[in-house]
Each structure stands twice: as C-alpha cells, then as structure tokens.
Amino acid sequence: MTPSSSTRILRELSRKNAFYFFSSVGNYTGHRAMSLEEFATKIREVETASLEFHLYRGDFEKWADEVLEDPELTRRISAVKLLEPTGNALRDQMDFTISKRLVELKSSQ
Amino acid sequence: MKLKNQVFSLDDLDLKILHIIQENSKQTYSEVGRQLGVAHSTVYDRIRKLEKSGVIKKWTVELDLETLGLNHITALMTVYTDPKESENVAKKLSDAKEVLEVSLSLSEELLILVKVLANDQDELHSFIAKKVAPLQGVLRIRTSIITKKIKEERFLITT
Incomplete structure (x- = not known):
C-alpha cells in the first residue's frame, strides 16, 4: 500500500460517487457517505435493515471496488457477507472491518 | 358541467365536442357533427379554436x-426535498426518460410526487440510487411499487 493509493482511497467523493443508504428498493433513508471515513460513521448510525439490504445485494463490495478502488476492503466485505450476519451482529462486523481498514489506510499515508 | 376560465370560455357545443372526442378522438369532423346536429365545418372551427387556445x-x-x-413496473415515488431546491429537483426529474409524471405537493413538508416506469x-x-438520491436538495425518498391497478382514468368532460 503506497501513500498515494491510501490518499486516493480516503479522498472526498463527488455526490455522484457517494454511497446512498436505502432501507429497501427505492427507499432512500437520507444518509449518505461522501468518503470512507464518513461511511464508517454512517455504518454506526443507519438502521440495520439498510445494512442488510446493501450487504446482500453486494452494494458495499461494488462501491469499495468500483468507486474507492480498494480491492483489500472489497475482499474483507465479501468475507463478512459469507458469515451471513444480520441485525446488530452485522453492524458490529461492518464497523470492525471498516474502522480497521481506515486505521491502516491513514497510517500508510 | 360548466367550465370557464379567465382565458377561454367554453360554451355548450364546445363541451359536447370535447366529450365526444375524449371518448374517441379518431372520429371525423363529420361523425362528430352528425352526433351533434351541426356541420363538420363548425366542428372543425371549434376544434381549431380549442387547439389554439391550449384547451386541447x-x-x-x-x-x-x-x-x-413489454414487461414493466410502475412506482410512485415521494421525494422529500429542501424547499429551496424543490423546483430544481422537480425540473431535473421531469427530464428523466423513466419519469412519467412529476407533481409538487405542500402538506406538512414540501414533497415531489413522481410516477416512474422501469x-x-x-x-x-x-x-433512484444513481439519478435521484444524488440530486442537490433531496433529503429522503419513499417508493411504492404498484402491484395492481384498480382504476386509471383521465379527466373527462361531462355534458
């Protein structure tokens, strides 16, 4: 992990590339994340139904891969999905995964 | 029914013509005239006036x-917006090919009601995720997918 790639992953995103949290098809909760750091905060705030909706559709992996361009984070989110957590267990797993990755990226800048 | 507005007044014959062509607009001027007992040229003139005035x-x-x-689904979307941005959001939604209808409503909050086809x-x-949620001023969105339509009718003139 080079400092420049960490900086790129941690960058502030445009509205178009932000992550928008939905609770089900077409139902936008009003929460959005415009950076990985904000995503980590939102994971703790949004309803667990929203986390379940996005995890099992593959939205988190897709965003980590295509927008953040962080293959390591993508791999770790896929690993969370394989455990099939729900509710607060899912929130805790995602919180741990994202927070840990954030620390790694910040320290390598 | 008597209809009147500031710009254009409709008389009884106008209303009867509108009623007939709303039921079936493929009818010729002669066919409409025959039902009303007037000449086809009268029907033509009246319809031209109704077009020019914007009634039609x-x-x-x-x-x-x-x-x-064509398999499709229709959904009714309620978009909650920042009041300062609502006109702009409504305009952008109106430009989307997926959107059939856009209306503004002021109940407890300012809402944009949108009919979407997908x-x-x-x-x-x-x-919704890529084109609506990212619009400046969108606060949240509720979407209901229509599973069964019981009635769909446009406003019809009655005489």
Whole structure:
C-alpha cells in the first residue's frame, strides 16, 4: 500500500460517487457517505435493515471496488457477507472491518 | 358541467365536442357533427379554436404495454426535498426518460410526487440510487411499487 493509493482511497467523493443508504428498493433513508471515513460513521448510525439490504445485494463490495478502488476492503466485505450476519451482529462486523481498514489506510499515508 | 376560465370560455357545443372526442378522438369532423346536429365545418372551427387556445394540449394514443409484451413496473415515488431546491429537483426529474409524471405537493413538508416506469426492480432502484438520491436538495425518498391497478382514468368532460 503506497501513500498515494491510501490518499486516493480516503479522498472526498463527488455526490455522484457517494454511497446512498436505502432501507429497501427505492427507499432512500437520507444518509449518505461522501468518503470512507464518513461511511464508517454512517455504518454506526443507519438502521440495520439498510445494512442488510446493501450487504446482500453486494452494494458495499461494488462501491469499495468500483468507486474507492480498494480491492483489500472489497475482499474483507465479501468475507463478512459469507458469515451471513444480520441485525446488530452485522453492524458490529461492518464497523470492525471498516474502522480497521481506515486505521491502516491513514497510517500508510 | 360548466367550465370557464379567465382565458377561454367554453360554451355548450364546445363541451359536447370535447366529450365526444375524449371518448374517441379518431372520429371525423363529420361523425362528430352528425352526433351533434351541426356541420363538420363548425366542428372543425371549434376544434381549431380549442387547439389554439391550449384547451386541447395534444392528440395522442394510449398504448397497452402488456399487450405489446413489454414487461414493466410502475412506482410512485415521494421525494422529500429542501424547499429551496424543490423546483430544481422537480425540473431535473421531469427530464428523466423513466419519469412519467412529476407533481409538487405542500402538506406538512414540501414533497415531489413522481410516477416512474422501469423494466424491473433492479432498474428502478438503480435509477433512484444513481439519478435521484444524488440530486442537490433531496433529503429522503419513499417508493411504492404498484402491484395492481384498480382504476386509471383521465379527466373527462361531462355534458
């Protein structure tokens, strides 16, 4: 992990590339994340139904891969999905995964 | 029914013509005139005036998408917006090809009510997530997918 790639992953995103949290098809909760750091905060705030909706559709992996361009984070989110957590267990797993990755990226800048 | 507005007053014959052509707009001027006991030229003149005044907005056809074999879903979307941005959001939604209708409503909050057509739920969600949620001023969105339509009718003139 080079400092420049960490900086790129941690960058502030445009509205178009932000992550928008939905609770089900077409139902936008009003929460959005415009950076990985904000995503980590939102994971703790949004309803667990929203986390379940996005995890099992593959939205988190897709965003980590295509927008953040962080293959390591993508791999770790896929690993969370394989455990099939729900509710607060899912929130805790995602919180741990994202927070840990954030620390790694910040320290390598 | 008597209709009158500041710009254009409709008399009894106008209302009767509108009633007939709303039921079936393919009828000729002669056929409409015959039903009303007036000359086809009178019907022509009246319809021209109704077009020019904007009472008749356009002539169109109503398609049955199911008969055409086009699978689709229709959804009603309620978009909660920052009041300062609502007109702008409504305008941008109106430009989207997926959107059939856009209306503004002021109840407890300022809402934009939108009718959306999509091929399936994935396409519907993708449209809302990628094109609607990111619009400046959108606060949250509620979407209901229509599963069964009980009645669909346009406003019809009655005489």
